[in-house]
Amino acid sequence: MPCRDLNIAGLLVKRGAMRWDDEAVTALDHALQCAARARAVGAADEVVLAALLHDVGHLITDVEESPLTHHGLWGARFLRPFVPAKVTWLVEHHVMAKRYLCTVDREYAKSLSLGSLRSWIRQGATLDPETRRELERQPWLPDVLAMRRWDDAAKEPRAPVPPLVAYRDLLESCFGRQTWETVSAVSNDLAASL
Numbered sequence: 001m002p003c004r005d006l007n008i009a010g011l012l013v014k015r016g017a018m019r020w021d022d023e024a025v026t027a028l029d030h031a032l033q034c035a036a037r038a039r040a041v042g043a044a045d046e047v048v049l050a051a052l053l054h055d056v057g058h059l060i061t062d063v064e065e066s067p068l069t070h071h072g073l074w075g076a077r078f079l080r081p082f083v084p085a086k087v088t089w090l091v092e093h094h095v096m097a098k099r100y101l102c103t104v105d106r107e108y109a110k111s112l113s114l115g116s117l118r119s120w121i122r123q124g125a126t127l128d129p130e131t132r133r134e135l136e137r138q139p140w141l142p143d144v145l146a147m148r149r150w151d152d153a154a155k156e157p158r159a160p161v162p163p164l165v166a167y168r169d170l171l172e173s174c175f176g177r178q179t180w181e182t183v184s185a186v187s188n189d190l191a192a193s194l
């Protein structure tokens, strides 16, 4: 029986007003854009949920990024009691996916924002050959690489995307009933202040 009743929507809205690494969008905008990109290509629910929650680690800790302690690991640890194993794997490995893509694709590395490049260095930069081979044996690698590219693209200021409530069924199936009235009120306040 999974744990239930975590106000994840409230966390996304309240803590999601933050920005990091000098990015042009808030954490919530970024999450919504990433999830919208997943939905737009018909990704499975687990992948959409991972896209929406992939940076939740940033919302619960401000620990300095390193190869062994980064926001993907913290986010996966936080979500594990609530979500399917695939979701936690994708959240944890979206950091390594950037390291992988930078290792195998020079053009990809050139496409990253300055903030993303800085965090890539703190997270360990290029993968060593053994870690790379180990990652290439993982069955969910294609999903995490796709998610990584949505993640990188999900930084458009004021991009029109569905609101958080569009993921109501998905979130409530894992985290229990959410307080959408509060979420809407806080969202409206935030929108009015921008």
Ligand SMILES: [Fe+2]
Residues within 6 Å of the ligand: 030, 054, 055, 151
């Ligand atoms: Fe992200």
